[in-house]
Every structure is written in C-alpha cells, then in structure tokens.
Amino acid sequence: MSMPARANPQPALRVPWGERLRKVASGRVLEVTSRGFPWLAMLAWCLLCVAAARPQQLGPAVAPPQVGRDMMLAVDLSASMGEEDMELGGRLVDRLTAAKAVLADFLDRRVGDRIGLVVFGDRAFALTPLTLDRDSVRQQLDASVVGLAGRATALGDAIALSTKRLQQQRTEQRVLIVLTDGVNTAGVLEPAKAAQIARDTGVRIHAIAFGGEGGGALSVFGLQLPTGGDEVDEAGLQRIAKLTGGRFFRARDTEALAGIYAEIDALEPVQRQGQAVRPRIERYPWPLGLALALGVLALLLRRRG
Template identity: 70%
Template sequence: MLLALPLPWLVRLLLPPVRGSTPALKVPYAPERLQAVARGAGGRRATGGLGLLAWLAWLLLCLAAARPQQLGEPIQPPQAGRDLMLALDLSGSMSQPDMALGNRPVDRLTAAKAVLADFLERREGDRVGLIVFGRRAYVLTPLTLDRDTVRAQLDDSVVGLAGQETAIGDAIGLAVKRLRSQPPGQRVLIVLTDGVNTAGVLTPEKAAQLARDNGVRVHTVAFGGDGSMSVFGFQLPMPGGGDEIDEETLRAIAQATGGRFFRARDTGELAGIYGEIDRLEPVERPGEAVRPKIERYAWPLAAALLLAVLALLVQGRASRQERTA
C-alpha cells in the first residue's frame, strides 16, 4: 500500500488533462464581467492549499491501508502442561477378570480404564493423546487439550480392537513420532501393558533408543495379577491366568529414557502408580509470554477524515469570496 503513494502524481503526469486552458463557456455578447467569470471557471485548477490537503489526505489513507500495528506489553498466558501420550495395551490378555473394582470382579482393561479416567481428571493443562496397541499400534486421539474426547475414546476401547498380540515397540515408536515435533523437555509417554512384546516391526530395545534420541521420557507400567481372583475371601485360579509379563524389558525401556518402571498387581496399586506419576510429571509450567498486536490504522484514517472536512471548509470559503467579487 505504501507503493501506491506516487500513484496520483503518475496519473497526472502520464494521462492527458481532463480540460484544457480554453474556457468552456463563451458568451460573445455578455458584459466583460461575465467573460472574466467564465475564463476563471474554465481555467482554475486545484492548486495551492487544496492541492496540498489532497496530497496529505492520500498519504494518510495509504498509511491506514498499510495497517500499522504496535506491540503491547508482554502478557503471561495461563499455566500450560506437558505433552503426554498414553499407550494402552488392548491385547487378548487384558480380558483376564483378575481385578476388583468397587468390591466386584472386573477384567484388567476395565480396571485400567477407571484408573486412567481418574488420572486424566488431574491433568488439566496437559495436551494428552491416546494410543492403543495389540498386534498393531493406532492413535485414537492426537495430542489435545480436550480431555473429554480422550476419555470418550478410552471408554470405547475394547480388547482385541488392535489385535490379540502385543506390539510394545511399535506403540513406543508411534508415540515418539507424535511427540518429537513438540517442545523438548515436556515429551512424556506412559505405557501400560500386561504382556510380552510378540508382534510389530520395532523391538522394544530399538524403540527405547529412538525415544531417548528424541528426548521422550517413557514410564512403563506392568499391570496384571497372578491369574487368580478373590471370591468370598478365597483365591480361585482363573483359566489362562498367570500370564507372563516381561518386567525386565519394561524396566530397561524406562531406564534408557529417563523414566520409571512400575509394577501393579491390583487396581489399588495401579491408582497409586498414576498418583506417583502425577508427582513425577507436575502439570504446571510457565507459559510462553506473548505480546498482543494493537491496531493503529484508525489514527491516520481519522486524520484523513479531518483533512477532508478542512478541504470542504476551504473550498466553501473560496466560493463565497468569488461570489462576493
């Protein structure tokens, strides 16, 4: 818009004038006074004060159209949280009903959902994402501040949704891919599983190295009972219970990435673990200060309007003087 400043001058220089210097009105039989008025009306141009006002008004209009702005004082936004990915095992073994919730027997996935939902309630300010894995790993929810959406996707998750096997390495690799574009130092992954890596392209060891190289801190949670459940105070073995959990690999993943390894054998222990993770990964951290942009185009626009009013007053005064003369 500032490049348009010389436009009126170029138009006046390059285009022919609208009127010549010859009077447009000729009255051969009129008195000399009328002839003088006719010559003045035809030959007058916008010069002097009016021309200067027009140029100033054009300058101010171009400045207003260029949209001048001013940076305001820095403002500290509300406290922000971490970029947190949750990886939940949906393999077949998560259907084992060896957990208790509210004095009633439930399967492992139901217990994990209840604890994770409570954990999400306390993560206000975090950007949370949800990954589920079985034979393959899938992102159900990308990183978002909308924890209600994460809870809804968590509630809809069922055993076998991603396959019956366990691809721990692929889940970690997918989480790293989602987290590595986020600010460093706040990238956290929590993996909950009850089995051994039996599927996928990435091995857990390779995935841990990838997470370490990209600054992702991984906390691993081994979740599962001993394959029995309490009925009226008696421990009864469950069919297919007692599945092996690769605690050694999960511990190595946590150590390699600067995270912690946890072992939960019941719902109460799992709730305590996520409470401990709350303390390890505090939610609040200083947000990045921003400087708001204050629009200032109104100032030159108002000045141009004042010049237009002034030009009208000057022109009206000149007209009255001519009529008097």
Template identity: 60%
Template sequence: MAVALPTWLPWFDALAWPWALLALPLPLLMHLLPARAGTAPALRVPYAAEPLASLGTAGAAVALRAGRLLLWLAWISLCIALARPQQLGEPVTPPQQGRQMMLAVDVSGSMSETDMMLGNQVVQRLSAAKAVLADFLDRRVGDRVGLLIFGERAYTLTPITGDLTTVRNQLNDSEVGLAGRDTAIGDAIALAVKRLREQPEGQRVLILLTDGVSNAGVLQPLRAAELAQAEGVRVYTVAFGGDGSYRLFGMQIPGGDDPVDEATLRRIADLTGGRSFRARNTDELAGIYAELERLEPVAAAGAAVRPRIERYAWPLALAMLFGGLAWLLPRRWA
C-alpha cells in the same frame, strides 16, 4: 506504545496512539497562517452562512457561538477517537504449559480378564484402566496429550492435542481386540516416539500400560527403547494386571507365574530415564498415576494479563453527534 491515563479518568485507561492528540490545535494553527490571517474564525461553518445571515444580530451571535462550540467538541472527540482510547478488561490467566505426552494403552486379548475391582464390581482390566486414566486426564490441564492403542499392531487414536475431552472419548470407545489379540510393545513405543519427535525437547513423555509380554510386532521392545532414548523420550512403564491367581467361590486361589514381563519393562524405563511400576489392582494403578503427576508436574500458569478493549467508538459517536447538532443548529434558527 500505549500511554496510561490518570486513574481518575473513569472511561479510558490508556491511549494506543497518543500522538494523535497533537492534531487538537490544528484549526487554530490554520487561523495563524499568513494567508488566513485577519478576522476569519478558526472554525468556519460554511453550510450555516446563509441561514445565519437571515437571523437577527442577537440570534445569529448565539447560534454562531453554539455552532463553533459544537464543532470544537466534534473535533476534540474525533482526535480522541483517532488516539484509540482503550480500557483494561478483567485479568485473564494464560493457560498452563505442561508436557507433550503420549498414552499407550494395551488393548490385546488379555485385557479382557475380569480380575479387577472397580467400586464393588468385578470388571475387565481395560475397564479399570479406562477409569483410572480418565481421572488422570482430568488433572492434566495444560498438558497436550495423544493416545495410541496397541495389540498385535499399534494405532494412533488422537494426535498430541490440548483437547483432553476428545482423548477421553477416544479412550472410552476403545475395546479389547481392536488392534489384535497379541501384544506389540516395541511397535507401540516406536509409534509414540514418532509422534513425539516434533515436540519440544525435555517435554517428551510416554506412559505405556500393558498387562502382558511382547509377542508380536516388527520392533523388539529394547530396540524401540533405544530409539526413544536417542530422541529424548522418557518412557514410564506400567505393568498392570493380576499376579496369575484367580477367584473361585469368592476366594483368591494362587495361580502360576506372573504374566507380565516386568524385567523388560523395567529395562525400557531405565534406558529412557523413566520409571517402571507394577499395579495388581485398581487402587495401586491410581496410586501410580498420582506418582506420575509428581514426576511430570504441569508447569505453573503464567502471570495474569489484562486484555485491552478498544473504546474509540464512544468518542467517534460523540464527534458525529456534535457535528450533526452543529449542522442542524442554524436551520433551527432559520
């Protein structure tokens, strides 16, 4: 256990092995042993015996005292180095701990419809979804996020990871039709459940964005929702896209029925403890993801910690310096 040092010591803040300082009086104890009793010095300088013998009485006495002092300083420094002095670094805040989240994005053929406004430009639904999702990811620091796309089939683009930059890049590279032209909502949910199954309970979240009706795949959406419920995965569904109207000469012309199966998406969310949303434009979609941040907040960061930096090299260097001087001193007087 590390022992904190007084605050007035400017070089070190703690000793990891303070018991090593018990070795400090060892040379004196060796002097007190019966076999060593007498006038023998506590610290001997065997390599300096012959040079000192050739010196005069005054010079020899000075050199001997200086050699003993240097050896004592070397021994003290060596003991301090053995005690592993440490210094506290700058406070570091541990990373935030958030949710284990999968994003399921529809890239079926209908996502190529150009009925969304992004800035002052008319863009495809997928382009608008990418922009909003990228902004959403920027604010999920601490979450571990995975990305899957689905159309006629469902594919995982990134596993659940804390590297949100990679997730954004993979999302940006996704194109309409990459997974087929139809929509397999059930298969997308089942694949997300499989990826989330190994994650901690209570943190498994799926956000599913689609603009159509499930018309492909092996698993029916409600059956997949039951699997998600059994595995403790909360599913938030986002029905995205226009309401069937279209633009003609700058005017919005009412169209047919809403192409999104909101009833099924709402049932999926209800079964799994999530919520269902409807976004008919980019602003509404951005508002939905802001609401998701409130429903699934990133946990607050833990208390800041100060890393311990090893500083044993400093006293070890001093021990070598003092030992070297003690070795050179008698040769200087010879």
C-alpha cells in the same frame, strides 16, 4: 360603501420560535456564528461518530506462560487385558475396565496438559492426537475394547508411534506412559530398539506392568483359580524406563495402579510459553471525552449568545 380595515395591533401568527425569528431578522444569529458554536457542534458530532466506531490499537505481543506437559498414553488392548482378575467397587472386573477407571481419574487431574492416546494390540493406533480436550481422550478410551487393535502385543510399535507424535514438542515436555500386561509378541520394532529411538528423541517413558501373577482367574464354586495367562515382561519394561530416564512401576491390583498414576501425577509440571497474543487496547475514550468537552463548550457559547 366598504369600510376601511381596522389596524390590528396583535400579531397575526403566533409561533413558539418567534424570538429566534426576530434574532434572525436582526442579524444576531450571525453574531453567534462568528463566535464558533456551529462548527464546535459539528466537530463534537464527528468525534462522537469516531468514538462509536470503537477504535482499537494492537499492543505489543505477549506470550503468557502455561503450566503443563505434552503426554502420550499408550494402553494395551491385547487379549490378556480381558482377564477378570481385578477388583473394582467390590466386584471382579477385567484389567481393561480397571485401567479405564484409574485413567479417567488421572485425566481429571491433568488440567493444562496436552494428552494423546495410543492403543496397541497386533498393531499400534493413535486414537487422539495431543490435545487439551481431555473429554475427547476419555471418550475414546471408554470406547476402546479388548481386541480392538488385535489380540497380540505390539509394545515396540506403540512406543515408536508415541515417539513420533511427541517429536515435534520441546525436549523437556516429551512424556510417554505405557501400560501393558504382557510381553512383546507382534509388531515391527523390538521394544528395546523403540526405546533407543525414544531416548534419542528426548522422550521419557514411564512403564507400568499391570496384572496379577501370571494370568486371570476362573471362578469355580466361589474359588478363584488361575488360568495361566502371559507373564508381564518386568525386566524388559525396567530397561525401557531406565534407558529413557523414566520410572518403572508394578501394579498387581486396581489400588496399586491408582497409586502409581497418583505418583506420576505428582511430577513437577513444565513451564512453557503459550501462543503469543497481541492484546487490543481500546482508544474510544479519547474521542468520546473530547466530544463531550466540545459539546459543553458549544452550549456555553450558545447561552452567551
């Protein structure tokens, strides 16, 4: 004979969310829903997604000022630049080696300048365009050797080529520094004609006559004897500098050359406008802050429910 099942007053299933189930059964969740908690949470979540997308706004265009010059360096690589009549670090070196050492120090100090390099011999060649990368200019200068562009001196062509490179720049920024140790013996243009073109274009030329008094030196039993190289055309370089509003310098040794470039380095920099930029303004703090506020409000409504 079967016995009737005993009534068990204890619940058959225990769950940690039993209280919530009783609220669902009693309809209290609908009351919480009517108070707006779920849609506040969803709105807060949407705002968090917007903030995570990192919204940005472009600000007004700004052209920051830049201090510097646009400067071309024209360096003579003719055969006479191989004359060993310069002293550097207690030893006798050729003129080009001395010029490289001085120019390297000059480049180190010209932070903010755009510098280009032209070398000339039988013809003139542009090794680097106007650039802020002074290391590239230094590397090209270090790689230059006597006779690379020929053994003659095309001074006029070097001035013309440098002028062409500078003609796209503003008038007050066009500066050319020419270093040579001889006279114009090659090329298409005469230096005077090239200087007139430079003047009309607004290029100011600083001319440096470099080298000893008429050639290099030959060491015989410890005595330095002149070899009778070409004289420097000081008068012609003076006319070029004066015509274009620049200055003429005479350097007979490495120390004098360093002083000349230090003097040129002391020229007042030219203020020019940099490339216009539009700064990015971050806007994510607004949706992030609103999402946090709605999240707090939703939690408060939940506790009340």
